Amino acid sequence: MTRYVVPCGTILLCLIAYWLSTRFDEVPPILLRGMQPADFPQMVLLLIIALSVLVMVFDPPIEHAPIGLNAWTSMGLFAVFALLAQIDLFLGLGVFAGGLAYAWGERRIWGIGLVSVLSPALIFLLFDQAFRIRFPRGLLTDLWYG
Amino acid sequence: MEPLLAGLYALLDPHLLVLLFAATLGGVIIGALPGLNATTGAALLLPFTITMEPIPAIAILTTIYCAATFAGAITAILINTPGTSASATTCLDGFPLAQRGEAGRALGMATVSSTIGGIISVVCLMLAAPLMARMAYNFAPPEYFALTVFGISMLATIGDGTPMKNIIAGAIGIVLATVGKDLLTTVERFTFGFNELSEGIGFVPVMIGIFGISELLVQADRLNGEPKLIHMKAIKLPSRDDYRRVWKTILRSSGIGTFIGILPAEGATVASMIGYNEARRWSKTPEEFGKGSVEGIAGSEAANNSATGGAMVPTLALGIPGSPTAAVILAGLMVHGLQPGPTMFTQQAEFAYAIFWAMLLVNITFIFVGLFGAKLFARVTFVPVQILWPIVFCFSIVGAYALDQSMLDVYIALGAGVAGYFMRRFGYSVVPLAIGLILGGMLEKRLGQSLIMLDDQWWLMFTRPLSLLFFVLTILALFGPYVWRLFKQRDPLLSTGE
Numbered sequence: 001m002t003r004y005v006v007p008c009g010t011i012l013l014c015l016i017a018y019w020l021s022t023r024f025d026e027v028p029p030i031l032l033r034g035m036q037p038a039d040f041p042q043m044v045l046l047l048i049i050a051l052s053v054l055v056m057v058f059d060p061p062i063e064h065a066p067i068g069l070n071a072w073t074s075m076g077l078f079a080v081f082a083l084l085a086q087i088d089l090f091l092g093l094g095v096f097a098g099g100l101a102y103a104w105g106e107r108r109i110w111g112i113g114l115v116s117v118l119s120p121a122l123i124f125l126l127f128d129q130a131f132r133i134r135f136p137r138g139l140l141t142d143l144w145y146g
Numbered sequence: 147m148e149p150l151l152a153g154l155y156a157l158l159d160p161h162l163l164v165l166l167f168a169a170t171l172g173g174v175i176i177g178a179l180p181g182l183n184a185t186t187g188a189a190l191l192l193p194f195t196i197t198m199e200p201i202p203a204i205a206i207l208t209t210i211y212c213a214a215t216f217a218g219a220i221t222a223i224l225i226n227t228p229g230t231s232a233s234a235t236t237c238l239d240g241f242p243l244a245q246r247g248e249a250g251r252a253l254g255m256a257t258v259s260s261t262i263g264g265i266i267s268v269v270c271l272m273l274a275a276p277l278m279a280r281m282a283y284n285f286a287p288p289e290y291f292a293l294t295v296f297g298i299s300m301l302a303t304i305g306d307g308t309p310m311k312n313i314i315a316g317a318i319g320i321v322l323a324t325v326g327k328d329l330l331t332t333v334e335r336f337t338f339g340f341n342e343l344s345e346g347i348g349f350v351p352v353m354i355g356i357f358g359i360s361e362l363l364v365q366a367d368r369l370n371g372e373p374k375l376i377h378m379k380a381i382k383l384p385s386r387d388d389y390r391r392v393w394k395t396i397l398r399s400s401g402i403g404t405f406i407g408i409l410p411a412e413g414a415t416v417a418s419m420i421g422y423n424e425a426r427r428w429s430k431t432p433e434e435f436g437k438g439s440v441e442g443i444a445g446s447e448a449a450n451n452s453a454t455g456g457a458m459v460p461t462l463a464l465g466i467p468g469s470p471t472a473a474v475i476l477a478g479l480m481v482h483g484l485q486p487g488p489t490m491f492t493q494q495a496e497f498a499y500a501i502f503w504a505m506l507l508v509n510i511t512f513i514f515v516g517l518f519g520a521k522l523f524a525r526v527t528f529v530p531v532q533i534l535w536p537i538v539f540c541f542s543i544v545g546a547y548a549l550d551q552s553m554l555d556v557y558i559a560l561g562a563g564v565a566g567y568f569m570r571r572f573g574y575s576v577v578p579l580a581i582g583l584i585l586g587g588m589l590e591k592r593l594g595q596s597l598i599m600l601d602d603q604w605w606l607m608f609t610r611p612l613s614l615l616f617f618v619l620t621i622l623a624l625f626g627p628y629v630w631r632l633f634k635q636r637d638p639l640l641s642t643g644e
Contacts, residue, residue: 006572010314017321017336020336021335021336024333024334024335025333025334026333027331027333033330033597033598034330034593034594034595034597034598034602035330035593035594035597036331037328037330037331037333037335038335040324040590040593040594041321041324041335041336044317044320044321044324045321047313047317048314048317048318048321051310051313051314051317052314054310055308055310055311055314058310059308059310059311059573062572062573064571064572065367067367067571068366068367070366070367070369071363071366071367071567073366074362074363074366075363075564078560078563078564081543081560082557082560085553085556089543089547089553089556093539093540093543093544096536096539097536097537097539097540098536100532100535100536100539101532101533101536104366104369104531104532104535105369105532106530106532106533111530111532111533114533115533115536115537115540116536119536119537119540120540123540123541123544124544127544127548131194131196131197131548132197133544133547133548133551134551135547135551136553
């Protein structure tokens with residue numbers, strides 16, 4: 001199944017990208033030196049389309065084990081992180097880290113505390129103090145930034 | 147001679163030496179941790195080097211590269227789990243030897259072979275890189291374009307994917323490199339109204355995503371099964387008998403590793419496989435291979451460590467990465483505003499030689515790290531993945547944010563991680579994507595410059611001897627394996643390997 005689905009998906013995405021590239025601004029011919037901005041990406045997209053067709057025809061199909069529950073849970077936690085990061089980046093990181101540790105079988109309180117509270121806090125302090133990185137303001141970071 | 151000494155002098159700063167020692171230990175730990183390797187380690191640590199001066203920043207990345215490659219052998223021998231893919235062949239003989247109660251001897255052999263291989267390759271790097279750069283000094287845009295095409299064509303043979311899938315992954319990387327303002331016309335492409343995308347997609351978040359975050363998902367599928375550590379009393383340096391048996395193997399594998407490393411995009415994994423096979427082919431006792439042969443360990447370890455020095459030759463001299471980790475280091479060079487290529491050895495010679503010295507130093511340090519720390523570092527492998535990977539994720543996300551302090555980069559890293567996971571699952575290696583992303587901009591720029599230079603008559607590129615040579619090499623790299631397979635099928639002697 002994936003023998004056709006993945007190359008077809010790739011071709012579809014390339015066709016969309018190709019269509020988008022036809023909407024790029026063009027340089028008037030009199031000023032043009034070399035290529036139009038769309039020429040190069042279009043050339044590469046056509047190469048990908050051609051190779052994807054060849055993959056469908058010639059490449060042997062691969063047998064896959066189904067994606068495991070842990071991988072799906074982890075991807076679900078990515079989504080949770082992406083949403084919580086809108087409120088506060090480190091809140092998102094803490095919830096993600098604790099959730100991932102629990103989902104992967106960690107049941108010790110100190111273990112979950114270590115990854116969800118201590119490690120994001122230490123990483124924040126390291127980047128804030130040593131590397132002078134300014135993080136986006138949020139629920140928790142405002143406690144530090146005031 | 148003067149830049150050579152200036153480079154050494156720059157490296158002898160005590161703070162830098164302490165930093166490099168810490169990076170060596172960090173690299174060994176990264177190499178021993180489950181799922182992490184030199185490429186992931188370098189990608190994760192790249193954001194930490196942003197605020198540093200170029201010499202310490204790149205010296206740290208190259209140190210991580212060398213140390214993590216070396217450390218793969220420790221876990222390969224003691225728990226039959228290669229810390230990095232480059233050490234997979236070390237398992238074949240290292241673990242059986244350890245099971246026979248000779249773990250110390252196996253680790254001693256791996257340490258000495260790695261050190262000698264690494265030193266030989268760095269010496270080759272010191273000699274070959276400036277020569278290659280001098281040769282490239284006369285390249286015009288068509289030659290550079292042809293060389294970059296050749297570098298990209300070598301992607302066909304790397305990673306776990308088939309050649310066609312590798313090229314597709316590389317081409318996707320090239321398309322991603324076109325996001326942002328076109329260099330020649332300043333027209334915006336694929337930016338979807340995001341101002342942050344005008345400068346293009348950053349290398350760092352994509353690398354963190356495809357190497358770090360996608361590995362988290364791969365690890366999620368492998369949560370079961372705990373490795374067993376083989377106990378050893380102490381590491382043993384090879385005996386005189388062992389040296390007599392393996393010195394030729396070490397030299398041969400060092401040569402092979404350095405050469406493979408120099409080839410664009412080929413890295414330590416391929417080098418170790420060829421080094422191991424050649425060690426078996428030339429051995430007087432090939433029947434011992436796979437059952438605990440010290441020659442097997444030496445062949446594999448000398449080759450994979452020498453590939454690190456080799457891989458830095460095209461990276462620094464031509465701006466074409468010699469391996470996946472070299473691609474991350476190349477990204478680091480670009481982030482620091484350094485331009486790899488011929489001018490590096492004229493305008494930034496002190497920097498280039500400081501990097502060479504750093505690599506030499508780290509290779510010498512392996513002896514001490516291997517002798518005194520192997521037992522301890524092998525225990526690092528037992529850090530529970532449910533503790534390790536949430537912390538790696540936090541570092542990945544903060545690292546992706548740190549470079550441009552942009553939340554968009556966080557989401558790019560996350561997206562690249564998920565995309566990288568599915569690519570790997572469907573047989574598309576992520577390494578070509580990373581290299582395509584780095585070389586894509588360069589490829590387009592050089593094509594544009596070539597067309598301007600040749601007055602839009604692109605076919606004139608084939609009339610220039612050097613660019614023609616690179617195009618011929620490209621065709622050989624792409625179609626050579628197929629032609630060879632065809633020959634093998636027709637010739638019964640070749641197909642049976644006699």
